[in-house]
Amino acid sequence: MNILVINGSPRGKASNTYRLAQAFLEGIKQAILGLAGTGSGQKADAHGESGNNVRVEELMVNRMDIRSCLGCFSCWNKTPGKCCIGDDMGEVIQKLLWADITIWSFPLYYYSVPGALKNLIDRQLPMCLPFMTEREDHVGNGSHPARYDMSGKKTVVISTCGFYTAEGNYDGVKSLFDHMCGRGSYTEIFCGQGELFRVPELSQRTDEYLSYVKAAGREYAKGDISVSTRKALEELLYPKEMFESMADASWGIDKESGEKETDTLIFTRQMAALYRKDSYAGKELVLEMLYTDLDECYQIVLGKEGSRVLKDGFKEATTRIETPVTVWKSIAAGEIRGDEALMRHLYKVKGDFSLMINWDNYFGSYGGSAAGEAGKVQTPEGRKAMSRKGTSMNIMLIPWIIFWVAVPINGQVGSLAGIGACALVPLLFYQYKKTFYDVLTGALVSGLSVTVLLGGPERIILPVSYFAFGLMWSVSCLGKIPLTAHYSMNDYGGDRALQNPLFVKTNRILTLLWGILYLLTPVWTYILMGTEISGFTGAVNSVLPALMGIFTVWFQRWYPAKVAGG
Ligand SMILES: Cc1cc2nc3c(=O)[nH]c(=O)nc-3n(C[C@H](O)[C@H](O)[C@H](O)COP(=O)(O)O)c2cc1C
Known part of the structure; x- marks a missing residue:
């Protein structure tokens, strides 16, 4: 397959539009050479000849000598099919005849094509015969038959413009190509906010857009651009304001x-x-x-x-x-x-x-719209949807709290309540993602409850339960992500927070402090359980965690600020 790219931007290779044309071309090549999604790293070379059966030629109009038409009609009467001007246009016509697909790439200038490109378009006159005819598709009134057999050749028109949207600004361009190629006989990609493609700080969004252009190229090579890709291409890069x-x-x-x-x-x-x-x-x-x-x-x-x-x-x-x-x-x-x-x-x-x-x-x-998870985070609806799917510390905490409060009051009833909590809480919080620690809690609290039910001594099992809880927290600090980070990430942008070293470090410190508190709690729990107020052990053991909670709220603001403040 022969592909011709005509880059009509005066900026040459530094053109915004040319980047889109390159992405589209890359997509076509991927589809034809079967590279899409293989992750082979093989680059579809867009310059000059490329491998297999895809040949690409590029014409940089800004570097070519293409003068304006003299209007002498000598290409029709004196030297049929040949222009009297001896510049680079002869080469352009040869390439147009050679190409199976021609990609016209240009910026919008005054609601039309740039002047140099318009010269090139005018100079296609030798490609027509002089006779009067009507177009079969009835675009306009009057036409000239083609001198050469152009059937089966395809045209793609890619353009960027400077206003916030392409909508309503391309009437002139569409009309031109409707007459040149026939209405509905070419594929178009028109993109507003074109100047953003040269701003490195915005490359996250512009690269995303270019990936849709590439996808469009792939789909085009296989038939037609899909509705979803079209929709993504029509999306504004950024809101108007x-x-x-x-x-x-x-x-x-x-x-x-x-x-x-x-x-x-x-x-x-x-x-x-x-x-x-x-x-x-x-x-x-x-x-x-x-x-x-x-x-x-x-x-x-x-x-x-x-x-x-x-x-x-x-x-x-x-x-x-x-x-x-x-x-x-x-x-x-x-x-x-x-x-x-x-x-x-x-x-x-x-x-x-x-x-x-x-x-x-x-x-x-x-x-x-098709930006996936990363894109979803950026919209209020998306943020809501993401938070619905977040984790919840309640799933992990409630079974332990019920066990600690209820068992000292009544061992049998308390342990049944512990087992019930392990079964019910995950159901009540069904819309939340479960963490490893939610599952581990289920296993530990159920196991401890069963031990109490089977007659295990509460004065031992209760301190053991605090120790197990403290161990779970402390040991998690040895891993990459400490326990609390799995839950507090919901307030800091979800999974992305886990890549933030300051967030992870803050959580590691807090998780360790909580872990140590619960590794020590068995000591006074054992003592309390031997006293007359043993029934209130759960309540007494809530005082320190409440203070620790206040400290946590303060620390998770203070510590990052301290690091950040140098
Ligand atoms: C002379 C001139 C005329 C322009 N006319 C328009 C226009 O009518 N509408 C528009 O939206 N942008 C217009 N622009 C902006 C360009 O279309 C826009 O900057 C485009 O992204 C440049 O693409 P390029 O880097 O491929 O040349 C104009 C720019 C210039 C220099």
């Missing part, structure tokens, strides 16, 4: 004064543009950015209606980030993980640390 703030900020010109702004201010404005106002939690937050290497400071006010950047007239900061701009840019571009950089003390955070913990909620990137 967010995109327009980013676009406005990118010019680096102050909206009021028209003055040039510093790179750091532009960067801060673009960061502010990514704020998701649906994350507003009832009070305005002020994020202060101090770029330590340049000694520049700005504030981003995160409010109900959106964000704004302050250059002066600062408010009291909720959270202050002290960072070299180079570090923050690397984080933004995804070159280093923010949490990792924090652990390596590459930047500091002062003030309220919760803004950092919930960073993805405030500034998370957007995913398309």
